[in-house]
Amino acid sequence: MTAIRRSTFFVSPAAGHLAKVGLMALFLLLLQACAAKQQAPQFEPAQSPETAATKGTAASFGGRFFADAHEYPWSTLGRVNLAGRGFCNGILIGPQQVLTQAQCLYASREGRWWTPQELHFIAAYQKDRFLADSKVTRFTTAPGYNPAGGISLANLTNNWAVMELSQPIGLKTGWLGLQWNDAPLKAEEARGAAVFLRAGYRADWPHAISLYFGCKGADSGAVNLCEAGPTELALPPFVMTAGELRVVADHFVRTAAQGGALANSAAMTQRGSQLGRATLPNAGSPIRRGPEVSTSEFLTALGYTTAAQDLGGAVRQFLQDQSLPARNTADIAVLTALIATAQSGR
16 A cells, blocks of 8 residues: 555644635535435444454555444444434543534524434444434533634634433443643654544445544555545544543644633543543443454454454564564554554555
């Protein structure tokens, strides 16, 4: 696979380019708010780690991947269904709290907010099957967000809403914390200890969780296979670091100093550049508590033979080849290293 440069995740609007930034932001907002209903793609249902590990066919990533929604952490991602007229991406950040963008909950054609009764959240969803769902009792939007304000700087940098669910489905799916992309996190990425990606339900692939993580290196050739498409750029951003998947908070509120209102609305504790804490599904949940399927498929695609009874052996061999500390389990720390390797083409 030709190595190319990974796409930039964030655009900081400068005064000299405000019009250009505004047009791009409007395009992405429309993609998220108006996701069309489509037929389910030919996507394989959730598999056991053993089934996925013995396929024996290597995939060409191209900087993207379909995740298994029935395993943590992907189980925390879901769809906010809007009265049967589309959907937005939502992320569980607590037992009954879902984070989405404020613009998602505004019915622009009708000039009104959706009512909680018109909203329905489903999680751990793929190919018309979900393992968790709940009605919405209420929601809170970012102070100062004005749906009639268009592409204002205030709207672009403070675009969040927290939905309160009627059922604590986060106990079944687990949930995520948030982190702002500050200097220490950038340093972690530079040394390979953090990986940025986008994930969620795309408008053109609405029944499967798509991951976009891009490729690093110089561009070459006429076709850039790793270039993010518009529906991939519309997905919420995440970072894998310190053994957790975290929501990149900048996507919703620009700075940690502005995070107090979000923390209060979601009943989360803010610690510097971090907000809340990732939490695994409860024991006994139908959700797998680790990314075994994702790990198996990444290992296979990178050329490792993952025998049905020895996924741990393939993990150990991969880590040894990358001169990383030994581990025996398929956890988020291992998946972080796998995605970093797939990005770099090593």
